[in-house]
Amino acid sequence: MQSLVIVAHGSHLNPDSAAPTHAHADTIRETGVFDEVRTGFWKEQPSFREVLRTARGEDIYVVPLFISEGYFTERVIPRELRLEGWDPALWESDGISADTATLVASDIDKEVHYCGPVGTHEAMTDVLIRRAVSVTGDDEVGEGFGFAVVGHGTERNENSAKAIEYHTERIRETGRFDEVRALYMDEEPEVDDVADHFDSEDIIVVPLFIADGYHTQEDIPEDMGLTEDYRTGYDVPAVVDGHRIWYGGAVGTEELTADVILERAADAGADIGDAIARVRQQTKPTTGAVGE
Amino acid sequence: MSLEPTLSDTQLAAFSEALAEGRIDHDGLAADYDADADTYRIETPDRQTTVSAEELPVDAEQAAYISNWYFYTRTVDSEVTWAFCRWLEAAAERPVPDRYAALDAGIEREWGQLGITTTISEDGTRHYELRHVDDGDADATTLTPHTDPFEARDIGTLDAKGRYRPLRTAPSLKQGWIFPDLTADKLYEAVEAFYPATVVNWYREQQGELDVDHWRDEQDRQSGIYNLITVLPDEAVDWAAAACCDDSQCLKRREWQLSDDEPLDAESGDGVFPCREPCSMVVAAGREWAKLEREDTRTYEFELTPSEKAQIEELIDVVADGAVDEIREADVGEGANRYRVRYLREKRVDEQGNLSGTPTDPEDEPDVDHDGD
Numbered sequence: 001m002q003s004l005v006i007v008a009h010g011s012h013l014n015p016d017s018a019a020p021t022h023a024h025a026d027t028i029r030e031t032g033v034f035d036e037v038r039t040g041f042w043k044e045q046p047s048f049r050e051v052l053r054t055a056r057g058e059d060i061y062v063v064p065l066f067i068s069e070g071y072f073t074e075r076v077i078p079r080e081l082r083l084e085g086w087d088p089a090l091w092e093s094d095g096i097s098a099d100t101a102t103l104v105a106s107d108i109d110k111e112v113h114y115c116g117p118v119g120t121h122e123a124m125t126d127v128l129i130r131r132a133v134s135v136t137g138d139d140e141v142g143e144g145f146g147f148a149v150v151g152h153g154t155e156r157n158e159n160s161a162k163a164i165e166y167h168t169e170r171i172r173e174t175g176r177f178d179e180v181r182a183l184y185m186d187e188e189p190e191v192d193d194v195a196d197h198f199d200s201e202d203i204i205v206v207p208l209f210i211a212d213g214y215h216t217q218e219d220i221p222e223d224m225g226l227t228e229d230y231r232t233g234y235d236v237p238a239v240v241d242g243h244r245i246w247y248g249g250a251v252g253t254e255e256l257t258a259d260v261i262l263e264r265a266a267d268a269g270a271d272i273g274d275a276i277a278r279v280r281q282q283t284k285p286t287t288g289a290v291g292e
Numbered sequence: 293m294s295l296e297p298t299l300s301d302t303q304l305a306a307f308s309e310a311l312a313e314g315r316i317d318h319d320g321l322a323a324d325y326d327a328d329a330d331t332y333r334i335e336t337p338d339r340q341t342t343v344s345a346e347e348l349p350v351d352a353e354q355a356a357y358i359s360n361w362y363f364y365t366r367t368v369d370s371e372v373t374w375a376f377c378r379w380l381e382a383a384a385e386r387p388v389p390d391r392y393a394a395l396d397a398g399i400e401r402e403w404g405q406l407g408i409t410t411t412i413s414e415d416g417t418r419h420y421e422l423r424h425v426d427d428g429d430a431d432a433t434t435l436t437p438h439t440d441p442f443e444a445r446d447i448g449t450l451d452a453k454g455r456y457r458p459l460r461t462a463p464s465l466k467q468g469w470i471f472p473d474l475t476a477d478k479l480y481e482a483v484e485a486f487y488p489a490t491v492v493n494w495y496r497e498q499q500g501e502l503d504v505d506h507w508r509d510e511q512d513r514q515s516g517i518y519n520l521i522t523v524l525p526d527e528a529v530d531w532a533a534a535a536c537c538d539d540s541q542c543l544k545r546r547e548w549q550l551s552d553d554e555p556l557d558a559e560s561g562d563g564v565f566p567c568r569e570p571c572s573m574v575v576a577a578g579r580e581w582a583k584l585e586r587e588d589t590r591t592y593e594f595e596l597t598p599s600e601k602a603q604i605e606e607l608i609d610v611v612a613d614g615a616v617d618e619i620r621e622a623d624v625g626e627g628a629n630r631y632r633v634r635y636l637r638e639k640r641v642d643e644q645g646n647l648s649g650t651p652t653d654p655e656d657e658p659d660v661d662h663d664g665d
Contacts, residue, residue: 012458012576015449022445029442043572045460046488049505050568053492054484056370075515107503 003057004034004265005112007048007077008065008210010041017211018044020252021065027258027283031275034061034265042072048080052108060105060112061265065210065252067119067151068160069098082106083114095159096120096166100268113268118252118260119163119208121267125170130256132177132204134285135236135248142176145246146200150191150207150220153184161187164208177204185215185223192223195241202237202244210252221247255283295396297356298414304348306366307358308332318365320387321357334358337387356392359416367417372495373480377418380410392416400428403564404487404543405465408479420479422471435470441478444471444485459573461487461543490544490565497547497566505569508551518575524582526550532581534558536574537567540613594648596640603627603636 006025011017021039029037040051052060062081064073069091078086083103090101098116105112118124128149132141149171151164161184168182178200183191194205205224207216218230226234226247237244251257259279266272299307310316311325311332322335326342333342334350336357343350350358368374378384381391381399395412398421402408407425410418427435438447451457452466471482483491496502505513507529511522524532533556537546544567549555570578596604606627610616619626626632642649644656 012573013456015456026442043576044458045571047572050489050493053496054489056372071516079513079515 001035001057002059002061002270003055004028004037004261004270005040005051005055005060005062006037006065006261007040007051007062007081008042009072010044011213012043014213017213020211020250020257023253023255024065024258024261027255027279028261028275031262031272031278033262033272033275034270042076042080048077049082049107052081052105052112055108058110059270060110061115061268061270062112063115063261063264064117065257065261066117067208067210067252068163069093069095069117069120070159073098073117078103078114081112081114083112086114091116093120095162100264102268113265113270115264115268118257118264119210120159120166121260121263122170123260123263124208124251124257125167127254127256127260128167128171128206128208128251129174129176130283130285131206131248131251131254132246134254135204135206135246137285141204143178144200144202145177146179146181146198146203147171147177148181148183148191148194148197148203148205150183150185150205152209152215153186167208185219190223191220194224194245195243198243201242202246204246204248206248206251209250212250212253216250256280258283295392295412296414297352297359297392297416299350299355299358299362300415303359303362303415306362308345308348310365316361318361319357319383321354321361323358353389356416357388360388360392363416363418368476370477370480372492373476375495375498376480376483376491377410377476380408380420381418403483404461404490405463406483406486408483418476420471420474420476422474422479422482423469424465424467427467427470432470432472435468438469438471439473441471441474441480441482442485444482448486459542459571461490461567462541463539463543487543487565493568494565502547502566502568504547504552504566506548506551506554507556507570508554510548510570510575514575518579520582521575521578522582523586524578525585526554528581528585529578530556530558532574532578535612536577537561539563542567590654592650594650596648600636600640603632607633 006021008021009017018041025037025039028034035057036055038051038055040046040048042048046054064077066073074088082105084106085103091098093116098120100113100115102111102113104110132147133139149164149168152160154161164182168180171177172180179198181189181197183189183194183197185191189197194203207220209216221227221230221234224245225240226238226245234247237246259276262272262276262279311323315324320337324333326333331342331344332348334354336354339354341350364374368377380401381395383391386394392412395410398409398411400407400409402425405425407423407428409421412418423435447469448460448465449457451464457464465486474482480491493502514521529550533546536542538559539561543563544565545563546560547566548569610619610628616628619628623629624632640648646652
């Protein structure tokens with residue numbers, strides 16, 4: 001029996017914070033490849049402290065639904081899960097290459113496979129591109145389009161910028177979009193001046209965030225000039241300084257993110273059969289722009 | 293009893309197979325197989341029979357014991373669910389035949405604000421109906437039916453007024469829904485979705501293995517911005533527990549104290565499921581209060597009539613008890629009535645928002661008398 005445990009931040013204030021976690025858990029549950037899929041949160045119930053005791057499998061895979069390798073994934077989660085002998089060095093990561101570590105969780109006296117966060121897995125690049133498709137409603141989107149991957153910046157964690165740059169470079173390497181740039185909320189190059197950083201008339205903007213909340217729904221749309229007041233909403237695309245801005249919101253809400261969670265568990269040894277392919281197919285957006 | 297317990301061929305086959313491997317001793321049923329004589333010896337509290345395989349469809353009472361064994365050992369796959377289902381039908385309190393009679397009528401138990409009714413089919417299969425306790429008397433057809441246990445998560449996300457419930461064990465679960473017929477495993481999932489980890493912690497407690505982490509353990513574990521709770525005074529922890537963990541705020545029964553040998557004075561509550569450590573809400577609140585407790589007290593002077601002082605105290609009570617909505621629009625006799633409070637504001641609060649015109653910080657005092665000092 002194998003169990004998947006998805007751990008995420010959650011919120012005391014905003015119910016949307018946990019929404020992607022639950023949605024991806026449901027998607028994976030429907031594939032039937034895990035005997036159970038559990039979710040645990042820093043701010044909601046069950047807590048990180050108690051989520052492992054809700055899992056019954058012999059093989060337990062813990063996947064953090066977080067963007068970067070840092071404070072939460074390297075310190076808070078292992079501490080709260082009570083992973084004995086945890087050391088970030090076990091991931092042998094340069095900040096974007098965490099894989100998995102197998103440790104005894106003293107809460108349940110069982111080994112668990114503690115995986116790197118979804119945000120630094122290479123498959124997250126595909127989710128960003130999938131978001132470009134879903135936000136434009138165009139399966140072939142790329143030519144004539146610029147693509148901005150937006151991150152928080154290095155204010156709290158230098159690895160957060162590494163993850164942004166990593167996916168930006170990988171999207172660039174596909175050659176699919178005319179221009180690809182990393183932009184930040186609190187450092188240069190800033191997302192506020194998005195139009196200054198692109199020649200393309202059409203620019204897709206996707207924040208590398210797990211959930212929609214204050215930053216992705218209020219800050220970024222207002223800072224980019226998509227709207228003067230986030231409460232009145234914004235158009236997709238919205239015209240700013242002669243550019244059409246296709247703003248996608250937090251990439252973690254894209255259904256394909258469930259696939260990255262599966263990839264993480266598979267990398268750690270979970271037997272997931274053809275679930276990745278099935279989720280890819282199942283989560284394909286139907287055509288028709290999101291903003292319509 | 294009106295219920296006529298029967299055994300299906302599947303159940304009988306499972307019973308024979310199990311006995312071929314060894315003795316059964318389960319919940320008042322003792323049975324073994326004598327291979328030499330090819331007979332089954334079945335013992336229940338009031339009866340002992342020895343029968344051949346052909347005679348195995350035994351009488352109703354023994355059939356009840358066997359179907360009870362089958363349900364618990366063949367259809368419930370975790371020891372936690374097993375214990376929970378037994379608690380739901382008060383299995384420890386009555387033998388199988390009495391229990392089956394009671395299950396025929398339906399056994400109701402409460403788990404927080406959940407009302408769970410267990411009923412039984414003739415073959416011993418349990419059926420679980422789940423609804424809000426306050427909907428206990430409602431006609432089921434007036435409630436919104438659900439079958440997928442994970443929908444419980446969405447039901448529990450917002451309260452009846454559409455406000456987010458960050459604490460799922462708060463007594464603010466909305467009404468109007470029903471899971472009319474769940475299996476044991478699906479019931480477990482629904483309860484887990486409404487009240488995460490409560491069943492497993494209750495089970496640990498039943499086993500005498502609940503691991504309680506007290507406030508001081510919690511303080512020692514914090515990092516980052518929550519380090520601040522290390523400076524929260526001990527007496528403030530008691531106020532925090534009384535404020536946040538009271539039954540009126542959370543249905544868990546608080547088992548954590550200041551430390552193992554430093555109990556808190558605050559009420560622990562009467563909840564059926566335990567709270568084994570300060571939750572993230574208490575820690576976040578504790579951080580805020582740690583900031584506030586760093587302030588020293590000051591002496592202020594306010595001009596208030598006795599009724600105004602009493603009104604302010606009443607206002608604190610009404611807000612703290614979440615009873616603002618119970619104050620009627622025109623009931624200006626109530627201290628927390630909106631008109632009454634607006635009147636108090638007009639009279640006693642100045643344009644800067646200061647009560648009685650007294651500044652919160654003395655340095656903000658209009659500097660009239662001290663010019664040139």
